[in-house]
Amino acid sequence: MSPAADETASFVRPHPTHWDLESIRRDFPVLHQSVHGSPLAYLDNAATSQKPDAVIEAVASFYRRDNANVHRAVHTLAERATEAYEGARERVRRFINAESVGEIVFLRGTTEAINLAAHGLGQGLRAGDRVVLTAMEHHANIVPWQLLRERAGIEIAVIPVRPDGELDLSGLEALLDQRTRLVALTHVSNVLGTVNPVGEVVRIAHARSIPVLIDGAQALPHGRVDVQALDCDFYCFSGHKMFGPTGIGVLYGKADRLAALPPWQGGGEMIRRVTFEHTRYADPPQRFEAGTPNIAGAVGLAAAIDYLEGLDARAMIRHEQGLLRHATARLKEIPGLRIYGEARHKAPVISFLVDGVHAHDLGTLLDRKGVAVRTGHHCAMPLMDYFGVPATTRASLAFYNTLDEVDRLADGIRYAQEVLA
């Protein structure tokens, strides 16, 4: 995200410094390997990002020295584990500038976070109530609402996408009628790279007292988010997309919003007092964290945040946008190649189709050159239908990618054209 892309992005280190790409790449051990005889060019970061040594070490070190369950025993290791886990919660709070740690719920990832929100909000919804989504949502922000539609009879309305990959907000106010209970949209499209004007959507929705949930899975790997400045009601994200471990993610919810949600899974951790006659539930966030949580995952996520905040955010964005410009230019030189998603504000994600080259063949042929991309529908089938394509190839870049890797992508596409011509 460029600074202009969203007024909510803020940067911890405003002074521009040198972006030492080689030194940054050394932090990511997985990048230094050959695939089918070529150096790995990992361009599938929107699927999952790679992990720096600092994250790998934090997880390993937790298991080596501190492992115990949280919130239970009084022994030393249990105290250390609890401190590490709750310390991670505080780390996340500071990272997204939430008002209190009670607003940070640890879950498995963005998908689980949206499911929890849909489940909880759904308890208060009736037939005919409306939830507004966008046409560029990941299935994770579609299917939970469809389950709710089946259960409660709610209605789903969809903000359309324009051919350039930006949201068409012209009809938004008309969608926000008296029955509308929520707007749920992605901050950054995992397919098109579009950075959506979420701040504007929040303002429009809040003017009608309608809460807004934001899927931030693809946003945090590329910029900073201040949930108070954004004023969103819920913000969901995954650790593994932002250089942390898999299996850990966050539902941020404003304190009053979370307090209004009923429990969704029952078990240990989420209770205050249990008898067979009656159980009193804990307050958020513990209310939503039944069972032993992913303690090491939270520790790893905190380490990923430390790592990200140690980088120069402006320099990172400059580097990523440079990669995006270079990739866009190189790909556009290729005859028969069409890019899907040309929004003014884009994260470094490029989806494309090549005439006469099926995405899956391209994916396999690129892999033989060491270039890892994603092919398929990217868990956004409605968006694929909108563009009338069955599958695309997607190159998604991260701050550790190089211009040379982008060149190898372009060369690999031409190679595939030769093979299949």
Add this chain to the structure above:
Amino acid sequence: MNAGKNRDLEDLYQETILDHNRHPSNFRPMVDATRSVEADNPLCGDRLQLFLKIDGDRIADISFVGSGCAISVASASMMTERLKGATLAEAEGLFEAVHAVLTGGLAQAHAPQLGNLEALAGVRRYPMRVKCATLSWHALKAALRDGAAGQVSTE
């Protein structure tokens, strides 16, 4: 760059497969088909419709239309070439043999009745691509089993 220099790729993208992808055989709809099956792989968006005209116990004509990757198009093309004029029993037998080869059920990627279909055997080394090669064969299986019209899905 030349694909012919890359041994690994030769396994998957053999010249036979590339040719069938460029110029698929029996790639046409059939108005007088006695059976037709739609097959799709929602994960990759491949879609094809297989048509059969069955006369007694023989496949008098077979064709397909649709879109897919080189592997799925070539597999369908080669299948139709082999099965035109074959008996239903022969078609069943070929399905079993191809399926075994593609999914690694046969110890070697070789079965005498395969003929040029052996070109597909390279897909064994690409687990994510096996479904591409088997799509048309599952359509065939459904057509032989279910009768007039059907739908199959592989993922």
